[in-house]
Amino acid sequence: MFEAVVMLCAGLDGAPCRAALLPGYEAADLTRCEAALSASPPDLSAFGVPSAPLCQPGGEGLETVEIAEGVFVHAGLIEEPDPDNRGDVSNLGFVIGAESVAVIDSGSARWIGEATWRAIRARTDKPVSHVILTHMHPDHVFGAPVFAEAGAEVVGHARLSRALADRQANYLDSLNRLIGVGPMLGTRMPTVTMPVDSGITLDLGGRVLTVTTWPLAHSPTDLTVYDATTGTLFAGDLLFHDHAPALDGSVLGWQAALTALRGLPAARVVPGHGAASLPWPKGAEALEHYLETLLADTRAAIAAGTRLGDAVQTIAAGEAPHWHLFDAYNPRNATVAFTELEWE
Known part of the structure; x- marks a missing residue:
C-alpha cells in the first residue's frame, strides 16, 4: 500500500523534519497513488510552505484492540507527554458502521491522527464521516484535522470552539516544549463543524451513536458517545482508570454526571485514560471513591x-x-x- 505525504520541516537545514500523511490518496501501488495526487491535488495552505507532495510506502498504523464488534480502541500510555512517547498518553477509538466510520478523540498531535487513519484503513475503506471530541484537553483533540481534511465532520460540545480558541496558544506551546518540535510538526487546532448543545444521534449505517453533552463536570466541555449496538460507552475523561483523575471543572458536577451515566444499559466503557475497556458500571467505582x-x-x-x-x-x-x-x-x-x- 502506498500513501501521499508532504515533508514538513521546522526551519533551515538541520532542523527537525517529518513526513505528514495526506489522507485519502491510499493506493495499492505507486502509479495509482501518483495518479490520484495528480487528479486531485491537495490543499497544502494549512501547512505553510511545505515541499511538493509525493507518494511512498504506507507508514505504521496505531495499535488498536477490538473490544466489541466493530469497536476499536487504542490505549495511550499512563505517562505525562514527553519526547519518548511523543504525546501518546490518552485513549481514542473508532466505530465502523455499514456506511461510514466515526472516530472518538484523536490524540495530542497530528501524527496520532495519521496513525489512527492508517489503523482504520487497515480494516475498512469506508469513509470517516465524523471525528468526535469528548472535551477540550489537548491530549484528545490535535489529531482531528487529519479526518477533517478527508471530509469528516468535527463534532464537539457547543462550548468547545471557544474553549480551544482561548487556550490554543498555550496548548501548542506546552506540547512543543514537552514532546518536541519534530513530532508536533503539522499539528494545528481543529475546527468544530458540528457543535452539540445537548445531544444528537449519528447514523453510521445500521449503527447509531448517541452523543450527549454534560454540564460542568471534569471540564466545561464534556460529552460522551454511546454505541447501543454493542453497549459500548466512550466516556472521555469523565472516567479515569489507573491514571490520576484531573479536575478542570466541578467535583459536584462530575459526581452528578457519573450518577446519570450509571443509568445507561452499557456493558463496557472506554475511559479517557487507562485500560482500553472496563465493565460498566463497575469500572467507575475507583473514580467514584476518589x-x-x-x-x-x-x-x-x-x-x-x-x-x-x-x-x-x-x-x-x-x-x-x-x-x-x-x-x-x-x-x-x-x-x-x-x-x-x-x-x-
Whole structure:
C-alpha cells in the first residue's frame, strides 16, 4: 500500500523534519497513488510552505484492540507527554458502521491522527464521516484535522470552539516544549463543524451513536458517545482508570454526571485514560471513591478553617497508592474543589 505525504520541516537545514500523511490518496501501488495526487491535488495552505507532495510506502498504523464488534480502541500510555512517547498518553477509538466510520478523540498531535487513519484503513475503506471530541484537553483533540481534511465532520460540545480558541496558544506551546518540535510538526487546532448543545444521534449505517453533552463536570466541555449496538460507552475523561483523575471543572458536577451515566444499559466503557475497556458500571467505582474522598476531605478542611495552601497537602492524600501520576494531579484537583466548595 502506498500513501501521499508532504515533508514538513521546522526551519533551515538541520532542523527537525517529518513526513505528514495526506489522507485519502491510499493506493495499492505507486502509479495509482501518483495518479490520484495528480487528479486531485491537495490543499497544502494549512501547512505553510511545505515541499511538493509525493507518494511512498504506507507508514505504521496505531495499535488498536477490538473490544466489541466493530469497536476499536487504542490505549495511550499512563505517562505525562514527553519526547519518548511523543504525546501518546490518552485513549481514542473508532466505530465502523455499514456506511461510514466515526472516530472518538484523536490524540495530542497530528501524527496520532495519521496513525489512527492508517489503523482504520487497515480494516475498512469506508469513509470517516465524523471525528468526535469528548472535551477540550489537548491530549484528545490535535489529531482531528487529519479526518477533517478527508471530509469528516468535527463534532464537539457547543462550548468547545471557544474553549480551544482561548487556550490554543498555550496548548501548542506546552506540547512543543514537552514532546518536541519534530513530532508536533503539522499539528494545528481543529475546527468544530458540528457543535452539540445537548445531544444528537449519528447514523453510521445500521449503527447509531448517541452523543450527549454534560454540564460542568471534569471540564466545561464534556460529552460522551454511546454505541447501543454493542453497549459500548466512550466516556472521555469523565472516567479515569489507573491514571490520576484531573479536575478542570466541578467535583459536584462530575459526581452528578457519573450518577446519570450509571443509568445507561452499557456493558463496557472506554475511559479517557487507562485500560482500553472496563465493565460498566463497575469500572467507575475507583473514580467514584476518589471523588467522594476529594469532596469529604475538602469540606473537612474548609470546616476546620485550614488555609488552601496547607489543605492541598492533605486533601485526598489517602488515595495516593491507587493512582499513577497522583502527585502531578491531586494538588490541582484539591485546589479546584476547595475553590468550588469554599462558599457552598
